[in-house]
Amino acid sequence: MITTVDISGQNVEWIVEDFDKNGSLVVLCDFGTITFTDTSASAGSSTVVLTNGDIVDIDITQDNEGLTATTIDSSTSMTVTYQ
DSSP states (O other): OEEEEEETTEEEEEEOOOOEETTEEOOOOOOOEEEEOSOOEEETTEEEOGGGSEEEOOOOSTTOOOSEEEEEEETTEEEEEEO
């Protein structure tokens, strides 16, 4: 899961992700639920919050079903749940 926001020409990301080892993705563990709180990013006079971002959930099952579900709870809080 990635939430990306543009700030002054740069990307800001809050990430829960799987990774690869020796060129193959490892199995994403069942992490339950993770909540990001009090999040924001600033560059110069620009500040962004979660509600300005795009959600990209992890979707790598053979049936094209999502492995994560993300909700924006407020401008500074989001929840990511393993499905």
